[in-house]
Amino acid sequence: MIKVRIPTPLRTLTKGRGEVESAGSTIDDLIGRLNQAYPGIKDRLCDEQGELRRFVNVYVNEEDIRFLKGKDTALKSGDDVSIVPAIAGGC
Amino acid sequence: MPPILRIPNSIVGAMIAHARELDPYECCGLLAGTPGTVSRHYRITNTVAQDARAVAVFDEADVKPLAALSESTRAEVAYFMEPKEMLAAFKDMRARELDLTVIYHSHTHSPAYPSMTDVGLAYYPEAAYLIISLEDKTTPDLRAFWIKDRRVTPAAIETI
Numbered sequence A: 001m002i003k004v005r006i007p008t009p010l011r012t013l014t015k016g017r018g019e020v021e022s023a024g025s026t027i028d029d030l031i032g033r034l035n036q037a038y039p040g041i042k043d044r045l046c047d048e049q050g051e052l053r054r055f056v057n058v059y060v061n062e063e064d065i066r067f068l069k070g071k072d073t074a075l076k077s078g079d080d081v082s083i084v085p086a087i088a089g090g091c
Numbered sequence B: 001m002p003p004i005l006r007i008p009n010s011i012v013g014a015m016i017a018h019a020r021e022l023d024p025y026e027c028c029g030l031l032a033g034t035p036g037t038v039s040r041h042y043r044i045t046n047t048v049a050q051d052a053r054a055v056a057v058f059d060e061a062d063v064k065p066l067a068a069l070s071e072s073t074r075a076e077v078a079y080f081m082e083p084k085e086m087l088a089a090f091k092d093m094r095a096r097e098l099d100l101t102v103i104y105h106s107h108t109h110s111p112a113y114p115s116m117t118d119v120g121l122a123y124y125p126e127a128a129y130l131i132i133s134l135e136d137k138t139t140p141d142l143r144a145f146w147i148k149d150r151r152v153t154p155a156a157i158e159t160i
C-alpha cells in the first residue's frame, strides 16, 4: 500500500481525510485508482490531456516527480506520496 | 470568526528585510505557529526571481494580466515557491507540531492587496495571505487576507 497525503483543498473529495492509502505501480496508475475511490480527484490533478497540472507538486518520498520520471515514476509498497499545491502569485 | 494573527516583531522585521533584499523581485515565504500565534519563519526561494524563464509556469494558469508583460517584467511581479524548499518547510512544521498560518510575498510595484492572480492561485484556505508592499520604499505596508473560494476578506494582524 502507498500512503498519499491529500492537501486541504482536495479533502472535500476524500471525506475530509488528509491521508489515504492506495495501490498503484506508477503515479499515473495511482491517480487512476484514487479517482475510482474519490471521483473527481483526477481532474483536479491533471489537465484535459491527462498531464499533471503545473500548479500541483507531487513528491514520492520527498522527491519531486518532475525530477524523477513524472507520471511514469514507479511506486512500490511503503512509498509516501505527497500532493502539495504550488504556492504562487503575480500581479 | 477567524483568529487575530499575532506575529512577533522580529518576524515582521525579517519579512520586511527579505522583501527589501529581493526588490525589485518579489520575495516569498511561510510562517507557522499555533492557531493565531506565529512562532516560526521560513524564507522560500522565488524561482521566478532566480530565473525569469520560470514565469513560463504561469502560461498554463492562463493569467491574462501577466501574459501581456515581457518575460523580465513578469519576473518582477510574480512568485513561485521552490517546491523542494516548500516540502522541507511543511515537514519541519509537522515535526514541530506547528500549523501553517501565513503565506507571504512582497509587491514591489503595487499596493498590499492580492492581485487577480494571487486570488486565482490561492490553494490554501487555512492560511492567511500576507503581502508586504514596497510601493513606497520608505514605508513598507503589510496587510493580510483570507482567500476562500476566490473571496478575499481582511485578516486582522497584531504584532507582539
Ligand SMILES: [Zn+2]
Pocket: A089, A090, A091, B105, B106, B107, B114, B115, B118, B131
Ligand atoms: Zn501578489
